[in-house]
Amino acid sequence: MASERDTVPRTTTAIDAVPTQLAESLRAMPVLEDNVDRVGNPEAVVPKERMADPVPAEGAGGVFSQSWFPICLASEVESGTIQGFDFLDGRVVVWRTEDGVAHVTSAFCPHMGASLEAGDVVGSHVRCAFHHWEYGGDGRCAKTAIGDPPPPSACLFVFPSIERYGVIWAFNGTKPLYDVPVFPFPSEDLLIKTIVLPDLMPVDPWVQCCNTPDIQHIKTLHRISFDEEASNMQWTDHSMTYEFEGFFDSGSRASWEVGVFGTSLYYQSAYLEGRWFGFMVPMGLVRPGMTRNYMVLAVQKSGDAESDRDFLEQCLLTEVGIVGEDTHIMTSMHFRPGTLTKSDRTLGHYFKFLREYPRAHPSAPFIT
Numbered sequence: 001m002a003s004e005r006d007t008v009p010r011t012t013t014a015i016d017a018v019p020t021q022l023a024e025s026l027r028a029m030p031v032l033e034d035n036v037d038r039v040g041n042p043e044a045v046v047p048k049e050r051m052a053d054p055v056p057a058e059g060a061g062g063v064f065s066q067s068w069f070p071i072c073l074a075s076e077v078e079s080g081t082i083q084g085f086d087f088l089d090g091r092v093v094v095w096r097t098e099d100g101v102a103h104v105t106s107a108f109c110p111h112m113g114a115s116l117e118a119g120d121v122v123g124s125h126v127r128c129a130f131h132h133w134e135y136g137g138d139g140r141c142a143k144t145a146i147g148d149p150p151p152p153s154a155c156l157f158v159f160p161s162i163e164r165y166g167v168i169w170a171f172n173g174t175k176p177l178y179d180v181p182v183f184p185f186p187s188e189d190l191l192i193k194t195i196v197l198p199d200l201m202p203v204d205p206w207v208q209c210c211n212t213p214d215i216q217h218i219k220t221l222h223r224i225s226f227d228e229e230a231s232n233m234q235w236t237d238h239s240m241t242y243e244f245e246g247f248f249d250s251g252s253r254a255s256w257e258v259g260v261f262g263t264s265l266y267y268q269s270a271y272l273e274g275r276w277f278g279f280m281v282p283m284g285l286v287r288p289g290m291t292r293n294y295m296v297l298a299v300q301k302s303g304d305a306e307s308d309r310d311f312l313e314q315c316l317l318t319e320v321g322i323v324g325e326d327t328h329i330m331t332s333m334h335f336r337p338g339t340l341t342k343s344d345r346t347l348g349h350y351f352k353f354l355r356e357y358p359r360a361h362p363s364a365p366f367i368t
């Protein structure tokens, strides 16, 4: 016997409920023309576990490598101004006094924790926006606004810092263990261009530094042919450099001195078709596992400003192209020091360098 429900005419169906655009795209999807059954693997392949020691990630155990890190472009902080930046696992401020000197200090005011990036620069002091306490370049509270004597313990953490090649750098440590390298020509003889790349890289800076001792990838990913094996390999406690000559796949001839300083800087002094240019990639540690890349390009001034500029732009585009080849690797890789071959011996040495690299975090109580 028909129920009352069967007798009620239905005005819509489930098909009618599918949005038209979705229905069209589903109809456009192909049917299987030649359906086949194939076995990929009948059983799982379970590799032997890799035995290589890990390299400590930045921030593991609450410490970071003691390296020079770029904090910002020098042009981002004008005289008499202050800016805040993420660094390590916290926040720092860069403030530039009227005399042009840039200071890198902890961001948070020792009085009640207001961030100084909301404050301003007054003469040679940075002034907190909240109760107007003022701090000098030595980090100490120079005065309060209300007339109370400044507490002797009220002090910012002051990072060792320098400004070089258009970058403000800070050292993670109480005393720099090495210097930010310089190009082999005086700055006044160089035309320099410094940029910051727009996208953060989701790896620690030292993962990118592994590119330099990774000679396999220079030949495969970057397609650079070597005349002979890399030579003049130099290792210190805080750097490694080596030299090689060869060709880009475009046919351009080049010779390179390349290196890594600390865990955060690629350095290159090279000749392209016989003309020198310098290149650095300072790598900022925005937070654990996240890097902001800068690029410094330098060419010698020849007296022909237009030609110098053209050569500078040619070198910049060449390097942006090479770094771009690494980018889609770096943005998707899950780094692990694993199975190496004979060609990886320099890379293996760098892993050892990284494992033994000094780590600390003296600013931890102040920037977090």
Ligand code: FES
Pocket: 109, 110, 111, 112, 113, 114, 128, 129, 130, 131, 132, 133
């Ligand atoms: S919180 Fe900075 S002066 Fe009070």
Ligand SMILES: [Fe+2]
Pocket: 211, 217, 222, 322, 326
């Ligand atoms: Fe590379």
